[in-house]
Structure formats: C-alpha cells, structure tokens
Amino acid sequence: MSTSDWKTQVASGINSAAEAALHFGTEAASMEKAANSFPVRINKYYLSLIQSPHDQLGRQVIPSPLEIADKSLNGDPLSEDADSPVPHLVHRYPDRVLLLATYQCAIYCRFCTRRRSVGRTPTPTDSEMSKALSYIAEHTEIRDVIVSGGDPLMLSDPVLGSLLARIRAIKHVEIIRVDSRMPCSMPHRITPELCRELQKHHPIYINTHFNHPRELTPDAVAACNRLADAGIPLGNQTVLLKGVNDDPETMKQLMRGLLAARVKPYYLYQCDPVAGTEHFRTTVEKGLEIISSLRGHISGMAIPAYVIDAPGGGGKVPALPPDVLEITSEKVVVRNYEGKVFEYIQARPDIK
Numbered sequence: 001m002s003t004s005d006w007k008t009q010v011a012s013g014i015n016s017a018a019e020a021a022l023h024f025g026t027e028a029a030s031m032e033k034a035a036n037s038f039p040v041r042i043n044k045y046y047l048s049l050i051q052s053p054h055d056q057l058g059r060q061v062i063p064s065p066l067e068i069a070d071k072s073l074n075g076d077p078l079s080e081d082a083d084s085p086v087p088h089l090v091h092r093y094p095d096r097v098l099l100l101a102t103y104q105c106a107i108y109c110r111f112c113t114r115r116r117s118v119g120r121t122p123t124p125t126d127s128e129m130s131k132a133l134s135y136i137a138e139h140t141e142i143r144d145v146i147v148s149g150g151d152p153l154m155l156s157d158p159v160l161g162s163l164l165a166r167i168r169a170i171k172h173v174e175i176i177r178v179d180s181r182m183p184c185s186m187p188h189r190i191t192p193e194l195c196r197e198l199q200k201h202h203p204i205y206i207n208t209h210f211n212h213p214r215e216l217t218p219d220a221v222a223a224c225n226r227l228a229d230a231g232i233p234l235g236n237q238t239v240l241l242k243g244v245n246d247d248p249e250t251m252k253q254l255m256r257g258l259l260a261a262r263v264k265p266y267y268l269y270q271c272d273p274v275a276g277t278e279h280f281r282t283t284v285e286k287g288l289e290i291i292s293s294l295r296g297h298i299s300g301m302a303i304p305a306y307v308i309d310a311p312g313g314g315g316k317v318p319a320l321p322p323d324v325l326e327i328t329s330e331k332v333v334v335r336n337y338e339g340k341v342f343e344y345i346q347a348r349p350d351i352k
Helices: 003-011 017-024 027-039 044-047 126-138 157-168 192-197 218-229 250-262 284-294
Strands: 094-098 146-149 175-179 203-208 234-240 264-270 305-309 315-318 324-327 332-337 343-345
Touching: 017 027, 027 044, 094 203, 126 157, 126 284, 146 157, 157 175, 157 192, 218 234, 234 250, 234 284, 250 264, 250 284, 264 315, 284 305
Parallel strands: 094 146, 146 175, 175 203, 203 234, 234 264, 264 305
Antiparallel strands: 305 315, 324 332, 332 343
16 A cells, blocks of 8 residues: 555545444444444554454444443543643643644544544634644743644644644744554554654654554554654553453563564553543553563563553553562662562661
8 A cells, every 4th residue: 555545544444333333244223322422433454454343453443332331430531621721732741731733533442531522623723723832832831742632643744744843933842742643543644755744843752552463564563664764753652451452461562562663662551531431441450460561571661651640630640560568767678570579778878
C-alpha cells in the first residue's frame, strides 16, 4: 500500500454498528446500542489485522453490549472539563497544557478516556484555537504543549504544520509533544511529507499507542522508523486492558518489540474508570504483577512507568511494586527481581 492511501483507508473501513455487525456476523441491535454511546470506526488497515471479533485487536475496536451494561462509572473521571480554562485546552500541571486539536481518530478505541467527546465534537474552529493559543501565550509558566485529541495526525499536513508553527512562535514554549495512535492504527499516514513537516518544528516528540505485539506489523515498524529517522523521539503509552495485554508474556513481547522499533516504552496506564469501559479494567494488583515480571528479565529501557491517572484531576501517580521492605536510620531493606532480600546501609548524617 502506498503511504498516500491513508485517507482512503480510513474512509473505506467500518464506520457504523450495522457495518460491523455485517462484517463480523454478530447481532446488530446490541452493537447499535453501544454505538449510540460512542461511535464506531475501524479503518481498513486495522481491520485487516483482526482475526476474530474477540481477539486482542478486535476487542479494542468492536462495539460490545458490555459498554452499556454498567452505568456506575463517570463520563469524565479525570475531571478534564473542570481543568479547561478555555475550550479545547486542559491545564492541570503547572508547566504544561493539553491542546485538543481534533476529536477524530483513525480508529475509535472502545476504552477511550474521552468517549464523551471523541467522534462527536466538531474540530475546533480557527477562532477557538486562537483563544487556546492566546491562553498559552499569556501564561509564561507553560513550557510544554501536548497536542492531542482525538488524533492530531488526522489533520492535513498544512493544517497541522500551521498549528505547530503557531505554538512554536510562543517564546516560552520549549517542547511540543504530539499524541498519536497513527503509527499503530494507520501507519501509512506517516508519509515522508509529514515527517518533513514535523522536522520544521523541533524539538518535537511523538507519543504513540501500541497495546499488543500483533500491532507491531512491518508497516507500523516502518512508520516508527520514518519518524525516528526524522529526528523525532518516540514514546509509547500502553493501556492495561483485560483480555488484551493483561499477562506478563504479552507485555514482555510488546515492550521488547517497541524498543526494537526505536520506541521507548513510556507509560503503562491503569485503565481509566470511564463509563462504558468496566469490562476492560483489571485490578491494580495485576498491573503490579506484570511490572514485577518485567524487572530483571528485559532491558530497563523497555520497562514503562506504571501509573494511575488519579480520578478527579489528581494527575498521574506512579504505582510501584512493594520492593522497599523496611527503612530505618541505619539501613534500607530491599527485594530484587528474584525475590532475594538485601540490605543497603544508610548514609551517616554525622559525616560532612
């Protein structure tokens, strides 16, 4: 497939519950109910990777009646709307903001944190984007702008390039990050032309989103390599998902594969408690078990930080295995990846 075909691939996939039911031979009525709460999009490329409706890839994108079974969770558990001083901008941490450039994606992940808006909210107008950029310009403490959505790489090269140039023109902004699942979900979007456009706005980083080793296809790896060759550091934000990647061996293969594709595993997210996603959530103990299984068995560079994005706007909190067993003024007792216990002698405060 030519790298220029990505728009056709997005448009020609599955874009409704009826199409999904017909393709996968499942009952349409239950899919329609799920699609009423969150739209359906499975682009042609990603569709080609799905082996069955219930496999690790199908589970991520095919609507399920389980999405409407549990009404107990919150539509905005991270309170992003409460931290939005102007439309399409979230300012939670002192020195960085999240800029929502579009609400469209090449696939609609059924566990999406922004199910309340993705796929339905119109792309911000130029006037709305100007207000968001004015806010950034007025707040000189902001040094890091994360362009997200939706998927900002759904924007055309000229529109995306113009937005990045406007951000880069703000003198106190040091870093621009782009959050995109496109290297995974539609790798043909990562064209040489896009890479040249992104190169104009360095320092720029891309955080992408692979959840399973089968997503690391030759096309996806080639897309990551094109970005890396353009001097763009790549990180990956995996979500821990029941029935997708909630076992140590799968996670080990994924993290090794990412590092081989020149993508640094960045975060492993505990699945956010978003309305419609209860069937994806594991216990935190499962996440701790998986992180413990990685330590000592794969390169430290391949081990992501396991975090809980605290509900109510608390931000990301590291969740760490309990390997510091005791701390006194004389010693620290620790446990290594083999379960062996060691003592580290504390520094003496009386020595200057």
